[in-house]
Amino acid sequence: MKTILLPTNFSKASQKALEFAIEIAKKADAKIIVAHAYTLTSINDEPFPVVFDNVLEETKEYLKSQLDSVCAYISSFKTDSGKTINAQYILQYNIPEEEIKELAVSHHVDLIVMGTNNPAGLQNILGSTVQNIIGNTNVPILVIHEDTPVKPFSKIDFAIEELSEKIYSVKNIIELADLYNAEITLLHIEHYARSFQEYEKISESETVSKVLNSVKKVTNYDHIKYKTVLSDIVEEGLYKSVNEDKADLLALIYNERNWLDELFHKSVIKSVLKKFNIPVLILHSKNLHQ
Incomplete structure (x- = not known):
């Protein structure tokens, strides 16, 4: 940078x-x-x-x-x-x-x-x-x-659409995270379609471990983990995760063709900025490293 x-x-x-x-x-x-x-x-x-x-x-x-x-x-x-x-x-x-x-x-x-x-x-x-x-x-x-307190980015929540080996967009926040040796949480908001037990199994599955290892290898950054939050409303899931993780930064991908697009609706951004005094990093999907 x-x-x-x-x-x-x-x-x-x-x-x-x-x-x-x-x-x-x-x-x-x-x-x-x-x-x-x-x-x-x-x-x-x-x-x-x-x-x-x-x-x-x-x-x-x-x-x-x-x-x-x-x-x-x-x-x-x-x-x-x-x-x-x-x-x-x-x-x-x-x-x-x-x-x-x-x-x-x-x-x-x-x-x-x-x-x-x-x-x-x-x-x-x-x-x-x-x-x-x-x-x-x-x-x-x-x-x-304007009311956001100035402090280092030690924990970053990065909202993703799904967990797959194509999540190389995380490379776009590595440079910023590396400045602070920050922990990155790949955060997926999922609707209440399955039981909590099923999601616990998914979070601990070999697939998650394999994908995380792949992402760490591609990005050459070890401080990355994954979590799924159950919520029928995306912004509420984000609020829950940010509070649980005590995140210092929320990273979002701007993509007009996926579910994260709704995060950029005025009412949702208003809610995010109003409820959390943490910075929001917006990445444009057109400029993500592959």
């Missing part, structure tokens, strides 16, 4: 996302790119265009000073290897959500860290929704609620 993109609007939520980005950069020796979008209502009648231009320029200069301060703050920290964290900013007027993808690609971004303080509307800090941003970039997105 070399580059972290941090969109900001200087809010409390953005500040919390900044703190998380700094902690990750410390571990990864990564640089942080701070991005801000701004807009003003356009007025076409004279003499307002002149006034508008003046206000626009004043706004731009003010935002530059704010971003300079943020970058200076970031650079006041050192990585675990003793290097000063490299920080730069990008200031754009009226960035459309599609441009986030271009920004991430042009700067070879490895992780986007975003703050949110409005679960009800899921408005992100660049004037779009978290869900739309997910649909416009393949880069992993770490969503941070």
Whole structure:
């Protein structure tokens, strides 16, 4: 992990996302790119265009000073290897959500860290929704609620559709997990179609052991386990697992064609962010390593 993109609007939520980005950069020796979008209502009648231009320029200069301060703050920290964290900013007027993808690609971004303080509307800090941003970039997105306490990721719950030897998508969180030597739990939510005894047998079966060993071999990471949670409602199963595991991070795969797609419905994300003060890492299925 070399580059972290941090969109900001200087809010409390953005500040919390900044703190998380700094902690990750410390571990990864990564640089942080701070991005801000701004807009003003356009007025076409004279003499307002002149006034508008003046206000626009004043706004731009003010935002530059704010971003300079943020970058200076970031650079006041050192990585675990003793290097000063490299920080730069990008200031754009009226960035459309599609441009986030271009920004991430042009700067070879490895992780986007975003703050949110409005679960009800899921408005992100660049004037779009978290869900739309997910649909416009393949880069992993770490969503941070403003009340989330900053702490290391020692336990990660990773929701999966099924347990099979094709679960190589776990490689996409290994880099982050390895920074903290975190334990990864492959979490499968299953409906009440079978008895608890049957699921206990499945969890302890040779198939599970074989697949886990295969995944560990492919990822070269040993701190991985598997669990099945019985629940007819996916988000309730997630809540149960996160509480039981005392997870510090919940990882989800964005895939429009599988059951996890419902996790990205506004009401479900609102519920996840509202009930748990832990970060949510969103991986896009189109960019998963095979």
